[in-house]
Amino acid sequence: MTATTRDHTLLELIGMLVDPAARPDPYPVYARIRELGPSVLDLPLWQTPGAVISSYQGCEAVLRDPRMSSQRGRDRNLADLMPPGAPSSVRQRWFLSLDAPDHTRLRRLVSAAFTARRIGRLSERIAGLVDELLDRAAERDGPFDIVEDLAYPLPMTVICEMLGVPAADQEQVREWSSRLTRLIDGFGAPPTEESISGLLALNVYLNELIASRQARPGDDLISALTAVREGGDSLSHDELVSIVALLLVAGHETTVNLIANGALALLRHPEHLAALRESPRAPELAEAVVEETLRYDPPVHITARVATEDMELSGVRLRRGAMVVLLLAAAHRDPRETEKPDVFDPYRPEIKHLAFGLGPHFCLGAPLARLEARLALTRLAQRLPEPVLLQDPPPYRDHVNLRGPLSITVPRPSLLT
Numbered sequence: 398m399t400a401t402t403r404d405h406t407l408l409e410l411i412g413m414l415v416d417p418a419a420r421p422d423p424y425p426v427y428a429r430i431r432e433l434g435p436s437v438l439d440l441p442l443w444q445t446p447g448a449v450i451s452s453y454q455g456c457e458a459v460l461r462d463p464r465m466s467s468q469r470g471r472d473r474n475l476a477d478l479m480p481p482g483a484p485s486s487v488r489q490r491w492f493l494s495l496d497a498p499d500h501t502r503l504r505r506l507v508s509a510a511f512t513a514r515r516i517g518r519l520s521e522r523i524a525g526l527v528d529e530l531l532d533r534a535a536e537r538d539g540p541f542d543i544v545e546d547l548a549y550p551l552p553m554t555v556i557c558e559m560l561g562v563p564a565a566d567q568e569q570v571r572e573w574s575s576r577l578t579r580l581i582d583g584f585g586a587p588p589t590e591e592s593i594s595g596l597l598a599l600n601v602y603l604n605e606l607i608a609s610r611q612a613r614p615g616d617d618l619i620s621a622l623t624a625v626r627e628g629g630d631s632l633s634h635d636e637l638v639s640i641v642a643l644l645l646v647a648g649h650e651t652t653v654n655l656i657a658n659g660a661l662a663l664l665r666h667p668e669h670l671a672a673l674r675e676s677p678r679a680p681e682l683a684e685a686v687v688e689e690t691l692r693y694d695p696p697v698h699i700t701a702r703v704a705t706e707d708m709e710l711s712g713v714r715l716r717r718g719a720m721v722v723l724l725l726a727a728a729h730r731d732p733r734e735t736e737k738p739d740v741f742d743p744y745r746p747e748i749k750h751l752a753f754g755l756g757p758h759f760c761l762g763a764p765l766a767r768l769e770a771r772l773a774l775t776r777l778a779q780r781l782p783e784p785v786l787l788q789d790p791p792p793y794r795d796h797v798n799l800r801g802p803l804s805i806t807v808p809r810p811s812l813l814t
């Protein structure tokens with residue numbers, strides 16, 4: 398295939414990928430993109446042609462490459478689109494999209510408050526919350542929706558309680574967050590009015606919440622972040638707002654898919670579900686089920702970097718400023734890295750994935766997401782007397798990147814005895 402035919406085919410395949418018809422099973426499209434090898438993508442909205450990387454080794458190399466920047470241009474454009482009265486915090490980039498030294502500094506300050514100890518302390522509360530949510534579903538008539546009744550409210554409640562966001566505000570935060578996640582869906586598409594308004598509203602809300610916590614600190618993570626002092630350095634008000642917004646959004650929009658995708662894989666593989674319910678080695682199996690879900694059907698499909706200099710990347714010539722799109726979900730099914738990659742098998746000797754990224758931006762919330770998913774899937778296995786999917790495939794959210802089921806209906810769970 399000539400380079401031109403290949404680029405044309407890639408464009409067609411990307412078209413198939415973003416089509417909602419591919420949402421229940423995008424993996425055959427990913428396989429075809431992977432077979433093309435590293436390819437040039439020339440989208441009209443990009444200043445210069447970019448690259449699409451879909452092999453495991455290719456994605457790994459880009460995530461480790463110091464010539465690659467996380468400062469994706471759309472954030473800059475976004476600040477310019479905000480109305481004049483918008484709080485100045487909307488101009489503060491999320492540290493997910495910053496490079497060293499700014500990224501290093503903010504990540505260090507956040508890590509001083511968002512610690513493994515703080516997360517470990519939550520274990521009992523998360524287990525209790527899972528049972529509360531399952532009890533609520535057991536007491537109600539009609540089928541149980543694993544997404545709406547468990548996979549969504551669990552991480553949302555956990556991150557809100559952790560940060561100290563009042564329970565009464567959760568519905569509103571959910572709505573803003575769902576609007577603004579459109580910003581990271583796809584291939585650098587321009588922000589919509591809806592996504593801008595979501596980001597703005599969340600910023601206005603968090604400005605007030607953080608100011609009140611600064612005046613009257615509590616036992617929550619916002620108060621802890623406010624108090625962080627590291628070698629004479631601390632977080633400014635706008636930095637705090639942007640960090641809390643990032644933790645709030647990243648803390649639930651992704652974990653919902655991990656729990657839902659894991660539940661779906663288990664319901665489609667009743668032998669693993671039964672083992673999780675009955676085996677004396679259930680805790681180890683729960684860990685493996687979560688890791689295999691992260692590989693097989695990851696909650697985040699795409700991330701991107703920007704080339705900071707003219708370069709050649711896996712045979713593709715790139716100009717400075719070119720976008721490099723990493724198809725993580727395609728990389729996870731790379732047969733050169735994983736044997737029989739299209740099989741869901743938690744007993745693999747080694748489960749390799751890039752679901753939480755790699756390198757300096759490795760997901761800060763990975764231990765929390767793993768803990769929530771382990772506890773949710775284990776209790777689900779124990780408390781579903783009739784573990785059958787009432788609709789397969791289930792309907793999907795319209796997201797290409799944060800892809801996950803919209804609902805998964807099964808017969809009601811049993812009451813806790």
Ligand code: HEM
Pocket residue numbers: 467492493494504556643644645647648649651652655695696697700701751752753754755757758759760761762763765766
């Ligand atoms: C299954 C759930 C999750 C998945 C799949 C996930 C995935 C990711 C990925 C892929 C990145 C790196 C992006 C890149 O390098 O371009 C990332 C970064 C990040 N995630 Fe997560 N995440 C999850 C849960 C969470 C949770 C629960 C939190 C917080 C409560 C969180 C907070 C963050 C933060 C703060 C970063 C930025 C780190 C940095 O730039 O240094 N994530 N996540």
